Amino acid sequence: MARAKKPKLAVWKFASCDGCQLSLLDCEDELLAVAANVDIAHFPEATRAVIAGPYDLSLVEGSITTPDDAERIHKIRRRSKRLITIGACATAGGIQALRNFARIDDYINYVYARPEYIDTLAKSTPIHDHVWVDFELRGCPIDRFQLVEVINAFLNERRPNIPRYSQCVECKRSGAVCVMVSRGTLCLGPVTQAGCGNLCPPLGRGCYGCFGPMEAPNTMSLAGWFREKDTSADAVRDLFRTFNAGAAPFRKESEAHEQR
Amino acid sequence: MKPAGSTDPLPAIIDKGGLQVLIDALIGGGFTVIAPRLTDGVIALDTITSVDHLPAGATDEQEAGYYRVHDGGGGRLFDYATTPQGWKRYLYPPEERLWQAKREGAGFAIVEERAPVPRYAFLGVRACDLRAIGILDAVFDHGRSAEPRYVARRDQALIIGVNCTRAGSTCFCTSMGTGPAVGTGADLVLTEFGDDAAPALLVEARSPAGRKVFARLGGRQAAAEDIEAADAAVAKAATMVTRHMATDAAAILKRNLEHREWAKVAQRCLGCANCTLVCPTCFCGSVEDTTDLTGATAARWRRWDSCFTSDFSYIHGGSIRRSGASRYRQWMTHKLSHWWQQFGSSGCVGCGRCITWCPVGIDITEQVRRIKDSEGGPH
Ligand code: SF4
Numbered sequence A: 001m002a003r004a005k006k007p008k009l010a011v012w013k014f015a016s017c018d019g020c021q022l023s024l025l026d027c028e029d030e031l032l033a034v035a036a037n038v039d040i041a042h043f044p045e046a047t048r049a050v051i052a053g054p055y056d057l058s059l060v061e062g063s064i065t066t067p068d069d070a071e072r073i074h075k076i077r078r079r080s081k082r083l084i085t086i087g088a089c090a091t092a093g094g095i096q097a098l099r100n101f102a103r104i105d106d107y108i109n110y111v112y113a114r115p116e117y118i119d120t121l122a123k124s125t126p127i128h129d130h131v132w133v134d135f136e137l138r139g140c141p142i143d144r145f146q147l148v149e150v151i152n153a154f155l156n157e158r159r160p161n162i163p164r165y166s167q168c169v170e171c172k173r174s175g176a177v178c179v180m181v182s183r184g185t186l187c188l189g190p191v192t193q194a195g196c197g198n199l200c201p202p203l204g205r206g207c208y209g210c211f212g213p214m215e216a217p218n219t220m221s222l223a224g225w226f227r228e229k230d231t232s233a234d235a236v237r238d239l240f241r242t243f244n245a246g247a248a249p250f251r252k253e254s255e256a257h258e259q260r
Numbered sequence B: 001m002k003p004a005g006s007t008d009p010l011p012a013i014i015d016k017g018g019l020q021v022l023i024d025a026l027i028g029g030g031f032t033v034i035a036p037r038l039t040d041g042v043i044a045l046d047t048i049t050s051v052d053h054l055p056a057g058a059t060d061e062q063e064a065g066y067y068r069v070h071d072g073g074g075g076r077l078f079d080y081a082t083t084p085q086g087w088k089r090y091l092y093p094p095e096e097r098l099w100q101a102k103r104e105g106a107g108f109a110i111v112e113e114r115a116p117v118p119r120y121a122f123l124g125v126r127a128c129d130l131r132a133i134g135i136l137d138a139v140f141d142h143g144r145s146a147e148p149r150y151v152a153r154r155d156q157a158l159i160i161g162v163n164c165t166r167a168g169s170t171c172f173c174t175s176m177g178t179g180p181a182v183g184t185g186a187d188l189v190l191t192e193f194g195d196d197a198a199p200a201l202l203v204e205a206r207s208p209a210g211r212k213v214f215a216r217l218g219g220r221q222a223a224a225e226d227i228e229a230a231d232a233a234v235a236k237a238a239t240m241v242t243r244h245m246a247t248d249a250a251a252i253l254k255r256n257l258e259h260r261e262w263a264k265v266a267q268r269c270l271g272c273a274n275c276t277l278v279c280p281t282c283f284c285g286s287v288e289d290t291t292d293l294t295g296a297t298a299a300r301w302r303r304w305d306s307c308f309t310s311d312f313s314y315i316h317g318g319s320i321r322r323s324g325a326s327r328y329r330q331w332m333t334h335k336l337s338h339w340w341q342q343f344g345s346s347g348c349v350g351c352g353r354c355i356t357w358c359p360v361g362i363d364i365t366e367q368v369r370r371i372k373d374s375e376g377g378p379h
C-alpha cells in the first residue's frame, strides 16, 4: 500500500566515508519498500535525479570540517522539515575529531604536500553544534535496521524505537557471555549505547563504543576498573578516543587519562 | 535430604548411563531438554540430547565481576555453581511478540499469538533457581494479571533439580534459606556423590510426573549409606558458602532510604543493567509497538527491560528516576525490601549472579552490610 503523496527524502554528505549512506542501499528487502513510500529527491550515492527542495526528511551524514560546510548545513536545514543526522561523524564529529586533540596545522603539514591549498576548520564538529537536529542516529556505521526503523517511524508518525541504554542489555537478551567478566577483556559496552545489532561481544571481543555514549555513561567508574586491572593510562585514553572521541563523555574521560 | 513422602518411591542410584536413559525418556516423551553445557568458555544453559553434553569434570570460579571455568579432570557432571543466566529466559523469553494488528478498511483486526509453546525438561535446576521459579510463578501466575504464555510454558515443564555439592564464592543461599538442598517444586532431584572419577547419582521422585519418569530409570535402590553420603555432600556445600546477606535486610533498607551509601554506590554503578538481567527473579519488561513501512500491520512486542534504564521510569515530562543513586536504590530496595509487601517473600534467592556478572563487581550483600554497619556507631 503506497501513499498518495509521498514524502520527499534527501540524503546529504559532509566529512565522512559514505558508509552510513551506503547502509540505506544495503537495506535490500526494505529498500524497495522505502523507495515505494518516499520520493528519493537527493541521494548522489544512489541516483542522479535531483528534485528541488523543500524536503520532508533530510538524512545528514558527516561532520563539519570546512568553512563552506558550516554554511551549507544551514541551507539544508532551511530546506528540510525534519533533519536526522546519521552516524558517528554527524552526531559526534567522527574519527576526524581526533584533530580536536591536536594542532590542526601540524596535521596539515604532515599530510599534505601543499598545505597552503587546505582550507579547513581547527575542529571537526557534529551537526548539532550548528543547526537544530530532530533526531540523531548513532553508529560507525549506523545499523541499517535502525535506519529503516527511523524512516518507518517518520512515515507512520510515531516515536522511533531506538533505545539509549547500554550495549550490555543486548548482550544479556541475546545470551552472549560477558567478555569482561569471563575473560577480562576490556569492553566499553557498559557506557555505550546499544544498537549495533550486538556485533562484538558474541564474537569474544570487547565493545569498541561505535554507538557512542549511552544515556547516563559512568565512564569514570569503568575507566577506574580498567586501571585497577593494570591497564595503562594511555591505553584507557585510547579506548575512549576512537569514532566517538568527540562525544563529550568520551572526550572528557580520554582527557582525564592524558599524561601531562 | 528431605524424607521421602509416603507415595514417593525410595531413592534410586544411577550412573552416567542411567542419566542417559533419563534424557532419552524425556526426549521420547516430547520434551526439549535444557541443561548446563560448556559453551563459549562458560557453563551455560543450552539444549542437550546426550549425557556427554554435560560439562564432565568442569568447575567454575566466581568472584565479584569475575568468572572462569577450570577443568577439574574428574567425572562429576554437576560440580559447579550457578550458570550465567537462570531458567528465566526459557519461561519468560527476552523478546516475545504479544499480538499483531492488521489494517482492515478504516479499522483493524487483532491477530493473537497462537504458536504452541515448547515443552521443556529442565535438567540440573539448583535450589536457588528453583526458588526463583517459584517467585516468578507468584508474579506471573497470578489470577487476572496472569501472563498466559508464561503459565503455559510453566505448566508443561518438568523440573529435575540437583542438590549443590559445591558452593561458589558469590553464593549466599544459606542466608536466604533457599539452598543448597533443593526445596519444593521439583519433579525429580539428583545428588551427585562418591568417587570423583565415576560418581554416583542419587535420584528422588517428588511428584506424580517425576514418579512416572522415575519408574523407567532402572538403577538400583539406594542403601542407607548412599543416602548418608549424599546428605553429607550437600551438608558440605552449605559449609562452603562464604557470603552472607544480613537477615534483617528488608528492615534495614526500609529505614535508610536517604542513606549516603546510595550516592556512593552510584559512583561505581555503571547503570548497565546487567544485575537485573541476570537475576533469575527480575521480571520487568517493556512493551514496544512496531509497524511495517506501509502502516498495514502493527505488532506489540514485550522485551526484557530494567529499572536501570531511564526510559523505564519515563512518564509524561521525563524520567522519574534521574540519578544513578535512585535507580540503584529502586533495584535493591525492591529486591530485598518491598518485594515482601508485594509478593510475600524476598525477591532475592541468593544465587550471587548479580555479584559475579556486574562488570565492576558491585556486591549486593556488601552494600547492605555497609548500611547496616553505619547504623551501629556514630557517622
Ligand atoms: S561483554 Fe561488554 S557489553 Fe556485553 S555485558 Fe559484558 S561489559 Fe556489557
Ligand code: SF4
Pocket: B275, B278, B279, B280, B281, B282, B335, B347, B348, B349, B350, B351, B352, B353, B354, B355, B364
Ligand atoms: S538479587 Fe542477585 S543474588 Fe539475589 S536473586 Fe537476584 S541475581 Fe541472585
Ligand code: SF4
Pocket: B268, B269, B270, B271, B272, B273, B274, B275, B276, B308, B357, B358, B359, B360, B361, B362
Ligand atoms: S550494579 Fe553492576 S551490573 Fe548492576 S547496573 Fe550497576 S554496574 Fe551494572
